[in-house]
Amino acid sequence: MKQYEKTIKTEEIYNGKIVKLRVDDVELPDGTFSKREIVTHQGAVAVLAVKNGQMIFVKQYRIASQRLLTEIPAGLLESGETPEEAAIRECREEIGYRPIDLFKLGEFIPTPGYCSEKITLFCATDFSWDPLEEDNDEFISVIKIPLRTARALFINGKFIDGKTVAALGYYFTITTRGFCKNK
Numbered sequence: 001m002k003q004y005e006k007t008i009k010t011e012e013i014y015n016g017k018i019v020k021l022r023v024d025d026v027e028l029p030d031g032t033f034s035k036r037e038i039v040t041h042q043g044a045v046a047v048l049a050v051k052n053g054q055m056i057f058v059k060q061y062r063i064a065s066q067r068l069l070t071e072i073p074a075g076l077l078e079s080g081e082t083p084e085e086a087a088i089r090e091c092r093e094e095i096g097y098r099p100i101d102l103f104k105l106g107e108f109i110p111t112p113g114y115c116s117e118k119i120t121l122f123c124a125t126d127f128s129w130d131p132l133e134e135d136n137d138e139f140i141s142v143i144k145i146p147l148r149t150a151r152a153l154f155i156n157g158k159f160i161d162g163k164t165v166a167a168l169g170y171y172f173t174i175t176t177r178g179f180c181k182n183k
Contacts, residue, residue, distance in 0.1 A: 003029060005036070018042075018076065019115075041117035045087040046074035046163040048105065048123045048171050049095060054144040056095050057164075061139070070143065071161045074119075075135075083120040089132065091124070095142050096131035099124030105170040110162050121167045 005026040014021040020040040027033055049056040049072070061068045075090040077083065084102055091099050105121040134140070145153070153159060154168045 005029065005034075008033070037114055039115040039117070041115055042079075043077045043083075043117060044074060044119045044163075045077065045083050045090060046072050046119055046121050046167055047087045047091050047099060047102070048072050048121070048167040049091060049097065049099070049127070050123065050125045050147070050171075051097070051127055051144075054146050055150045056097075057143050057145060058094050058140040059143055060141075067160075069161050070159060070164070072164045072167055074163055084122075087120070087122045091127075092130055092132040093134055094138075094140060096129060097127035098130035100126040100128060105167055105174070108166055119163050119166075121163065121170060123167070123171055 005028055007024045007026055009025040010022050011024075012020060012022045018041070022038050022040065024036045024038055025033060026036050056073070057070050058073055059068060059070055073090050073094040075086065075093070077086045078089075081089075083104075087102055088099055091097055099122070101124055103123045103125075105123050107118055107120045109115075109118050111117070150168070151172060154165070154172065159165050159168060
């Protein structure tokens with residue numbers, strides 16, 4: 001018995017600025033055939049910024065979910081950019097700070113059933129003020145939440161953005177175990 005699906009044919013349906021959409025004809029492990037709709041995505045980064053006993057978040061309206069969300073600073077990988085370079089750039093654009101001690105928390109694939117996006121999560125606890133110009137199509141506000149409050153909001157399910165939930169989960173797990181600075 002075959003263990004994996006085998007792609008027989010691929011048809012690109014859409015090629016956009018952020019995503020591409022393709023439809024794959026696949027052979028299933030049992031020998032039957034099916035179609036898979038796949039979103040191809042260049043990947044992203046997100047940074048949990050912890051400064052002076054507070055976490056720095058951004059509030060941003062997200063049209064896809066029709067909600068104003070509280071999120072950690074994040075953004076797309078640009079062509080040729082490493083995740084570390086993207087994380088530094090995104091922090092500078094969104095919250096005005098350059099992370100000095102970027103620490104990789106982990107990475108995850110938010111929706112593996114239909115999308116190739118991988119998000120690399122970082123944490124930083126030391127910064128220098130070094131803002132970049134904000135993206136002209138983003139309207140965000142920066143908010144600072146004390147660590148205890150952020151932890152309580154996390155535990156009570158008040159954050160619903162996936163990358164923020166994942167980063168907070170990593171952070172509160174590793175700081176409890178002493179692996180990350182807790183400033």
